[in-house]
Amino acid sequence: MPDLPDSCDILIAGGGNAALCAAIAAAQTGRRVLVVEAAPKFYRGGNTRHTRNMRCAHDSATDTLSGPYREDEFYDDLLRVTDGNTNQRLARMMVRKSADMLGWIQAQGVRFQPSLGGTISLGRTNSFFLGGGRAMLNALYRTASRLGVRFIYDSPVVGLDIRDGRFHAARVLHNGNEQVIRAGAFVAASGGLQGDTDWLREGWGKKADNFLIRGTPYNRGTLTRMLIEAGMMQIGDPTQCHAVAIDARAPKFDGGIITRLDCVVLGVVVNKHSQRFYDEGEDIWPKRYAIWGRLVADQPDQIAYVIFDAPNIERFMPSLYPPIRGETIAGLASELGLDPAALEATITGFNDAVQGGQPFDTSEPDGNRTVGLKIDKTNWAQRIETPPFYAYPVRPGITFTYLGVKVDDRARIVMADGRASDNMYAAGEIMAGNVLGQGYAAGIGMTIGSVFGRIAGTEAARHDT
Ligand SMILES: Cc1cc2nc3c(=O)[nH]c(=O)nc-3n(C[C@H](O)[C@H](O)[C@H](O)COP(=O)(O)OP(=O)(O)OC[C@H]3O[C@@H](n4cnc5c(N)ncnc54)[C@H](O)[C@@H]3O)c2cc1C
Numbered sequence: 001m002p003d004l005p006d007s008c009d010i011l012i013a014g015g016g017n018a019a020l021c022a023a024i025a026a027a028q029t030g031r032r033v034l035v036v037e038a039a040p041k042f043y044r045g046g047n048t049r050h051t052r053n054m055r056c057a058h059d060s061a062t063d064t065l066s067g068p069y070r071e072d073e074f075y076d077d078l079l080r081v082t083d084g085n086t087n088q089r090l091a092r093m094m095v096r097k098s099a100d101m102l103g104w105i106q107a108q109g110v111r112f113q114p115s116l117g118g119t120i121s122l123g124r125t126n127s128f129f130l131g132g133g134r135a136m137l138n139a140l141y142r143t144a145s146r147l148g149v150r151f152i153y154d155s156p157v158v159g160l161d162i163r164d165g166r167f168h169a170a171r172v173l174h175n176g177n178e179q180v181i182r183a184g185a186f187v188a189a190s191g192g193l194q195g196d197t198d199w200l201r202e203g204w205g206k207k208a209d210n211f212l213i214r215g216t217p218y219n220r221g222t223l224t225r226m227l228i229e230a231g232m233m234q235i236g237d238p239t240q241c242h243a244v245a246i247d248a249r250a251p252k253f254d255g256g257i258i259t260r261l262d263c264v265v266l267g268v269v270v271n272k273h274s275q276r277f278y279d280e281g282e283d284i285w286p287k288r289y290a291i292w293g294r295l296v297a298d299q300p301d302q303i304a305y306v307i308f309d310a311p312n313i314e315r316f317m318p319s320l321y322p323p324i325r326g327e328t329i330a331g332l333a334s335e336l337g338l339d340p341a342a343l344e345a346t347i348t349g350f351n352d353a354v355q356g357g358q359p360f361d362t363s364e365p366d367g368n369r370t371v372g373l374k375i376d377k378t379n380w381a382q383r384i385e386t387p388p389f390y391a392y393p394v395r396p397g398i399t400f401t402y403l404g405v406k407v408d409d410r411a412r413i414v415m416a417d418g419r420a421s422d423n424m425y426a427a428g429e430i431m432a433g434n435v436l437g438q439g440y441a442a443g444i445g446m447t448i449g450s451v452f453g454r455i456a457g458t459e460a461a462r463h464d465t
Pocket of ligand 1: 013014015016017018019036037038039043044045046047048049050051052053054055155156157158189190191192214215216218219220221222223255256257399400427428429430442443444445446447449
């Protein structure tokens with residue numbers, strides 16, 4: 001294992017997209033940058049390994065984007081998914097700067113490809129990484145290495161020396177020993193806290209025990225806690241997060257994208273009592289899919305079942321696990337351990353309420369709805385009547401949490417008394433709550449990390465050692 005230097009110009013804690021964007025931006029100014037990553041090399045880059053795309057504003061179509069997505073539309077989408085619960089100044093700035101990121105990130109070696117089909121209608125708004133998140137990360141690591149950035153793996157930051165809002169040094173656990181590293185500036189890019197079930201339990205209670213974590217187990221919020229305890233301003237609470245419904249058979253950590261299910265719009269979703277509990281047709285998938293993790297979290301035992309019939313099996317990207325199948329609704333219920341009579345009653349009631357009449361089209365709200373149910377399905381309602389019938393069991397899959405530290409528009413961490421830290425910056429999940437008070441739109445996680453990472457690196461590079 002390489003030895004740790006005892007000082008550098010800029011110390012960055014992390015190893016994902018936010019850390020790498022900061023590292024590259026800082027190293028481009030000639031600074032000595034050291035990145036300490038808690039995970040071993042194979043697992044470097046936390047949640048970024050799992051990503052596929054990034055949402056950036058652009059004025060016209062490109063080789064890989066099917067049309068314009070202007071700043072105003074991006075900003076409106078952000079306001080809509082967060083219900084206005086965002087720092088509007090930071091959000092505006094991020095949206096504006098996202099337009100530059102498309103070119104900047106490609107200049108660092110990242111390549112894009114056109115989006116795939118299916119129910120993911122993102123071809124106009126989101127740029128997809130050729131080869132996925134790991135290829136994207138590898139390109140950033142290569143560029144950063146060429147610029148002289150040093151990486152030390154398996155080495156979490158375990159302590160901070162902060163005096164009056166100024167960073168002096170960090171304690172890093174390396175080879176079983178704690179070592180002090182001094183730096184002129186510090187960038188915290190260590191992700192969310194979702195890997196720490198105890199912390200999730202503080203917000204969610206015992207429900208948290210049934211949550212699955214879609215990404216890295218290394219994002220445990222350790223640095224977030226240290227910063228808050230050292231007097232930095234907390235933003236968000238432990239219940240705020242991006243959570244989607246994922247296959248209940250997924251592993252506790254790192255199941256990634258292949259356990260996600262985006263077939264909610266194609267059928268109905270019932271809880272363990274075979275009751276529907278929310279409008280499955282509320283909005284098109286990319287804008288509303290992130291609510292389903294929270295919805296399932298509020299159901300008994302945090303479990304639910306997506307039910308649909310034969311014509312829909314080809315209409316979405318399947319999970320890693322096969323769907324559970326039954327020749328009848330009652331037979332399917334038995335396979336799922338649900339009461340057959342209760343599920344039959346729910347499906348029959350739903351089928352009787354379907355109005356339909358419009359061409360079925362999942363790319364936009366199609367007006368095919370039910371009428372007269374306690375909870376109507378307001379789009380894409382179709383009778384569930386053609387065997388075989390299918391189901392996927394789903395649980396809340398936490399992508400990342402929004403509790404973090406407050407930053408200003410220079411990515412400086414803001415202290416509890418409202419003053420900005422002199423030389424501490426944050427980027428990525430650890431400060432996502434500044435922009436995402438609640439809700440999510442696909443691809444914004446990478447926008448936050450890239451835009452604020454680049455700003456943090458540029459600003460950190462202004463400091464002398
Ligand atoms: C399955 C999945 C799919 C996703 N798909 C997308 C997508 O397509 N588009 C999108 O925009 N977003 C997506 N996201 C969200 C996206 O991954 C994150 O928003 C983004 O990667 C966050 O980047 P980051 O650098 O802040 O965190 P990460 O990439 O998670 O990096 C944080 C790093 O910090 C390290 N670390 C933790 N604690 C310490 C410590 N104490 N000291 C040192 N290092 C530490 C971790 O090991 C980790 O490598 C997805 C997430 C998941 C889980």
